[in-house]
Amino acid sequence: MTELYEQLTTYEGRPTSTSGVGKDLVNTPMIRHWCEAMGDTNPAYDGPGAVAPPTMLQAWTMGGLSGHTDRSGAYDELSALLDGAGYTSIVATDCEQEYLRPLRPGDRITFDAVIESVSPRKTTKLGTGHFVTTRMDIRADGQLAGTHRFRILKYAPAAREPKGTRPRPVINRDNAGFWEGVGRHRLLIQRCGGCGTLRLPWLPGCNDCGSPEWDTVEACGAGTVYSYVVMHHPPFPAFDPPYAVALIELAEGVRMISNVVGVPYDKVRIGMPVQLEFLRVDPELELPVFRGGEV
Incomplete structure (x- = not known):
């Protein structure tokens, strides 16, 4: 296990995307669709001088069904190494975003992504595996606009428990x-x-x-x-x-x-x-x- 972890940590700091370019400029139709889907009626996202909702930060970097052509193979290599060690299942665990500058219609989005960290072996209720965190620095017209961290767990599933009872709802004075x-x-x-x-x-x-x-x-x-x-x-x-x-x-x-x-x-x-x-x-x-x- 020590030898495997040493191999895994060699991927820390390796880029998964360099000078990536968003497929579309920040644009009003996408902002409108996002706000309609989220039910967000904040006037800051509509009309003259509108900005994009901060939580759309990652949306402008997505490659769609065709993906991006400028990805490196580092992430795929790391994933294959974990697969080979028996950690064949994957689940997204959390993400963190930091907002540094509003995004406005017309902004050109570029980004760099890197494998930030690979955790030591961890045992969770799902099974045993490693947490992998990637960090994406997102720029608008060359200026750093925000950072997105995304964390997954690559794990070997634990043996399934016998069927149990449903979790109880949390009941308090408000509900x-x-x-x-x-x-x-x-x-x-x-x-x-x-x-x-x-x-x-x-x-x-x-x-x-x-x-x-x-x-x-x-x-x-x-x-x-x-x-x-x-x-x-x-x-x-x-x-x-x-x-x-x-x-x-x-x-x-x-x-x-x-x-x-x-x-x-x-x-x-x-x-x-x-x-x-x-x-x-x-x-x-x-x-x-x-x-x-x-x-």
Whole structure:
């Protein structure tokens, strides 16, 4: 293991991309699409003098389906070395971004990426492996605009545990009423007592007007799939992947995350109509889920 780790650390500091160039200038349509997808209505991102949302930093460096042609082979070599040692599974663990300068429409994006670090061997619940961190320095018209660090775990999967119970929801004074409603087969949405804005998940105050006063309305149960992912990894004992996790837009206009049931995971589609039902997952836990229909 010591010999392997010594080999792995020789990749620290090696570039994975040098003088990469973003495929598009920072542009208003992409900013608009991003803000619509995120539901971000901040006026700083629209109109004359608009800037790009800081969290779009990495978006301008992405190569799309065709990728970038200026990548070095260092990352692929490192990955192959880990594969050869039995660390054949991979999971993204976290990312960090630092913002140094606003990005504006018309900016030309360039970037350099480097393998910043490879951790010693670590044992996690998923299995044993090494964390690999890459750092990308992103420039706008030659000026450093921000830094993006991305970390993955390359690991050998641990033996699967017997199927267990679902994790319990965290219930506190701010959301206890929601879970009480679920127990009565009612999906309750908070309604601000000041401005009437609906909100889900439950919060102690209104994001729009700040009022702490509220009451509830019961969702009718109809909705559509606004977005979704299919979970394959990591596997957890209480779940049987693959399965669909969706962002459901309720008829009342608020959104919530839940499972789509009643249709194969690969048949879930954006825009699919769904209907609320309550699923008992074990003797002590019932959850709101949504049964899919035809688009």
